[in-house]
Amino acid sequence: MQSSSSSYFSRLLAGLGVAASLSGLIVMLLLPGIRLAAWGVLALGVALLTVAFVLDFRNVTRAVTGRRGLFGAGTGVMAAIFIGIIILVNAVSITNYKRFDITSLGQFTLTSKTKEVLAELDRPVEVQFFFGVASEIDLTLRSYAESLLNEYKNFSDKLTVRFIDTDEQPELARQNEVSTYSTSVFKSGDLRRVVFPWQLVVLNNQGQVSAIEAENAFTSAILEVTGKVQKRVYFLTGHGEAGIFSNASNGYNNARKGLQDNLFQVGTLDLAVNPRVPDDMVALIIVGPRDPLTSNEFDILKRYLADGGWMMLMLNPNSPENFRQIVEDWGVRTEEGIVIDEQSFVSPNKDFPLVTRTRFAPFMAVAEAYFPGATAIFQKDDAPENLEITPLAYTTLESWLEKDLDPKSEPVFTEGADIKGALALGVLIAVNLPEEADEGFKDTRLIVFGDSDFASNQHFFDGNNGDVFLKAVNLLTTGKELISIERKVLPFRRMLVTREQVNFITYSSVAVLPLLVLFAGAVIWWRRR
Secondary structure: OHHHHHHHHHHHHHHHHHHHHHHHHHHHHHOHHHHHHHHHHHHHHHHHHHHHHHHOHHHHHHHHHOHHHHHHHHHHHHHHHHHHHHHHHHHHHHHOOOOOOOOOOOOOOOOHHHHHHHHOOOOOEEEEEEEOOOOHHHHHHHHHHHHHHHHHHOOOOOEEEEEEEOOOOHHHHHHOOOOOOOEEEEEEOOEEEEEOHHHOEEEOOOOOEEEEOOHHHHHHHHHHHOOOOOEEEEEEOOOOOOOOOOOOOOOOHHHHHHHHHOOEEEEEEOOOOOOOOOOOOOEEEEEOOOOOOOHHHHHHHHHHHHOOOEEEEEOOOOOOHHHHHHHHOOOEEEOOOEEEEOOOEEOOEEEEEEEEHHHEOHHHOOOEEEOOOOOOEEEOOOOOOOEEEEEEEEOOOOEEEEOOOOOOOOOOOOOOOOEEOOOEEEEEEEEOOOOOOOOOOOOOEEEEEOOOHHHOOOOOOOOOHHHHHHHHHHHHHOOOOOOOOOOOOEEOOOOOOOHHHHHHHHHHHHHHHHHHHHHHHHHHHHHHO
16 A cells, blocks of 8 residues: 555656656746746756656666566667757758759849858848738739848848838838838948839830849849949039039039939039040939030930930920930920919919829829929820830829910910920830840930929929939939849749639639548448448
8 A cells, every 4th residue: 555655656756747847948948038947947857757766766677677668768769869860960950051942043042243242241231121912013022022132141140131011010111211012121320222113023015024133133232231332323514504513592412412312423424525424324414404515415415325325304495406306316305385284383383383192103102392494295206116105293184385484474375376284294215125135235214304493402302302303313223233143033924714714723622622521531431330
């Protein structure tokens, strides 16, 4: 009786010892903050097991030295050896591993140039990817960016990546000036670069997404925010253009500072002094010229655009003829006159048309801006078919182009002389990308505004005028990456199924499998009854 009671007590202690030991291990793994208490619980468990072993020493010895005990001990030793080998292999694999990318494009393998940039990072870089679900492409972009950025992290411990739901954290999106899903924000110190979703997609002739490519844009953004390389834009001078270092009301000093805050390097170009386009120029900006180009300068600019150059030309109603001729060669024209908008203007000036969010191109994402004394941009009837001409900002239907404005009297629309309707104040002209574009494809891009005063010192900080200018420059230079690396374009594929195929997939997954399980159960029941 006493032996039975002692055996029961030792088994109870052993059970409590096992429970305490397991509890200590679990607490130690899940709650490292109270590791000292976990060690105490673990020590208590070991002590209880030791007491149980001493109290029931004879039975334990008999169990271990018996046939069943020896078999169990051998099995335990083999299991311990097997587990030890697995732990050792995993420990070695943590610091010594090899990945294989068997995709046809090697889309999960970074180029040597990107690996070099990441290895040389000497300061922290944070990447915020703002995602949301508006279309199929948003889902694909998030998945692609997540895979690519996680691969970036494998090559640098100074890179941190956060994926942020724009709808759940709208305030954070506003703080980062993000208004579009699938936008990436790269930050390092006070430097910041935004990579827009349209920089990651390749469009076909129908304007549909045909492929995705992001390594150029992401690596270039890292180079910019770490101060290694910056895009350089030039302002044309020598024709009465606004001065980018002038603090006068018509100067462009504020615009220059805005570009520099957006990580652009800014320079000036005088073709009379240096009659060639600089090799490091990403884009050329021409602001309100008052004097005509020489024939040599005209030829240089025409050749620059024909060779795939990127230019922003900000004209005024009285711009020289050969500047207007440059844009006419690219499918648009300007006419003498000033835009009047009686429905939306900056009071009391009806020749200061006010453009609100709904009358900007969606990718501009601007609340409102105005264009003092602007002319309109018209698409020519004989514009080349390979050009895509997109209005960036336009007026209301109640506006017109006043051909003979008298500043001393109220403007009145004159039938037959003035042009009425929604008028474009700025346009983006781009060459359509062929389906099989080769390395020599010349992707000319041209932005034309009918006004230059909206971004001058006097108006730059009014409304969102400065944002319009900066966003236009960003739009113009989007895709002009800072490094040249091997392109790894991921095809964007859609599974096209008919209505009958959709029904088959639905019903086969919902009904067929459960019916097969029921049939198998019925057969088994029938055979065992």
